[in-house]
Amino acid sequence: MAPPRRFSSTAKQRNVEEINRLIRSGQSIRQACRGVGIHPNQFHRWKDQLEAYRKGDSAALEAKSKRPKSLARKTSDEDAQIIINLARSGAYRSAHAITQEAKVILGRPITTGTVIKILIESGDYGIVEVKDKDGKVIKRKKGLIKIT
Incomplete structure (x- = not known):
């Protein structure tokens, strides 16, 4: 299995715009995402992040860790x-x-x-x-x- 790829915020924005352009030209979301090389779920996640960024959330495009902030149980x-x-x-x-x-x-x-x-x-x-x-x-x- 290949290691996960990291995309900069500009790369995310460029990919979302490219996929939107392909969708307007008649391709399905799945076909457009395949052409760009990302999964449709990733496209929707990036699209939502980009919309939040445009509405004023400056941290929306930054990578967020999925790891918990602290361990569930810590010895006191x-x-x-x-x-x-x-x-x-x-x-x-x-x-x-x-x-x-x-x-x-x-x-x-x-x-x-x-x-x-x-x-x-x-x-x-x-x-x-x-x-x-x-x-x-x-x-x-x-x-x-x-x-x-």
């Missing part, structure tokens, strides 16, 4: 602080154990991934070196960073 700062406090208490050896305790304390589900994200942001989770009794590094792994 209070919940994040509870998770950070659990990690810093030293009573837990893994993010999974912290997740299980956080579920009980918060009274609602929370994923291990969310807990890890919060702990990474706070600096309490990252690469940990596992050492043997001589102090030589055996391996590096992701995990809770012990604060001493």
Whole structure:
């Protein structure tokens, strides 16, 4: 599948005017849009944007993101602080154990991934070196960073 194409506001205006000219010459909307290389739904969207622009909406022709402005569910700062406090208490050896305790304390589900994200942001989770009794590094792994 080809990546989506981006059109400037002048290109949108030029295409709408070209399609309108083709329609006046006797072509159907579908044929005119095919000739210009866009879908009829796109033509109608651009036509509506152009009309709004001409009526004074200066932002009507600008590209608008279809992504939500914010995530549907965001962990509150209070919940994040509870998770950070659990990690810093030293009573837990893994993010999974912290997740299980956080579920009980918060009274609602929370994923291990969310807990890890919060702990990474706070600096309490990252690469940990596992050492043997001589102090030589055996391996590096992701995990809770012990604060001493």
